[in-house]
Amino acid sequence: MFTITDRHNAISNAYDIHSFSELRHEIFINRLKWPLVCPPGREIDQFDDQDAIYLTTKNPRGQVVAGARLLNTAKRSLLGEAFPMLVEGEIPRRQGVVDVTRFAVDHRPERTDGCGNLCGMLLCALQEYGLREGLDTYVSVSDVRMEPILRRGGYRFKRLGGMVKMDGTGVVALEVEISEEILAIAQRRAKVTVEMLSVEDIRRAA
Numbered sequence: 001m002f003t004i005t006d007r008h009n010a011i012s013n014a015y016d017i018h019s020f021s022e023l024r025h026e027i028f029i030n031r032l033k034w035p036l037v038c039p040p041g042r043e044i045d046q047f048d049d050q051d052a053i054y055l056t057t058k059n060p061r062g063q064v065v066a067g068a069r070l071l072n073t074a075k076r077s078l079l080g081e082a083f084p085m086l087v088e089g090e091i092p093r094r095q096g097v098v099d100v101t102r103f104a105v106d107h108r109p110e111r112t113d114g115c116g117n118l119c120g121m122l123l124c125a126l127q128e129y130g131l132r133e134g135l136d137t138y139v140s141v142s143d144v145r146m147e148p149i150l151r152r153g154g155y156r157f158k159r160l161g162g163m164v165k166m167d168g169t170g171v172v173a174l175e176v177e178i179s180e181e182i183l184a185i186a187q188r189r190a191k192v193t194v195e196m197l198s199v200e201d202i203r204r205a206a
Helices: 014-031 078-082 116-134 146-152 180-190 199-205
Strands: 002-005 052-058 064-072 097-105 138-142 157-158 164-166 169-178
Touching: 002 014, 002 116, 014 052, 014 064, 014 097, 052 116, 064 116, 078 097, 078 138, 097 116, 116 180, 138 146, 146 169
Parallel strands: 097 138
Antiparallel strands: 002 052, 052 064, 064 097, 138 169, 157 169, 164 169
16 A cells, blocks of 8 residues: 655654655665765655655555655756756646656565565556646656666656766656556556555545
C-alpha cells in the first residue's frame, strides 16, 4: 500500500516523512555520494516544506522502503529553481504539472525481503496518483541511468533539453506522460496492482 502525505496529514504521518528522509540519506548520500549538507542520517532540503507531497510505502516493520516527493510546479519546483539550465525553452510552471523528486527505492535485502517489486510498484503508484489527481504530466531531473528503468516500466517520456554532466554523471530534465494506458502497461510489466491510501481515505478512517 502507498500512502499519500501532504499538509493535511503531515503531523499524523510524521514518522513516514522521517523514515523517508532516512531512506533518502542512504540512497543519495551513502550510496550515490551526493555532496549535500544535511542532518546526520537524514536527507532533507528546502523543498521539504508544507507544499511537498510524499508518496511512500513501508515494509512490515514500518520502515519506508520506496517513495517519491512531489512538487506542484505552479508553486515551486526543483527543476525550475535548481536546474533551469536543463530545459530548452519555457520552464513548466502550471497546475497539472508535478515535479517528481527524490525517487528512492531501498536496495538493502534485510529491509526489502518480501516487499516485492518496489521500483515497479512505485512507477505504478505515480501513474495512479497522477490519474486520480487529474495531472497532465510529470517533470523530473533525472540521472540518465533512470531512463532505461522508465522504459522497462512502460513509461513514455522525452527530454526537455540537453544533458549536463554533474559529478561525472549525466543529468537530464524529463517530461513524463500520464495515462491509463501507461498505468496498465506498468502494472503488467511489474506484475503488480497498487493500492493507495489517499488523504480522503485517511480522514474517513479517523
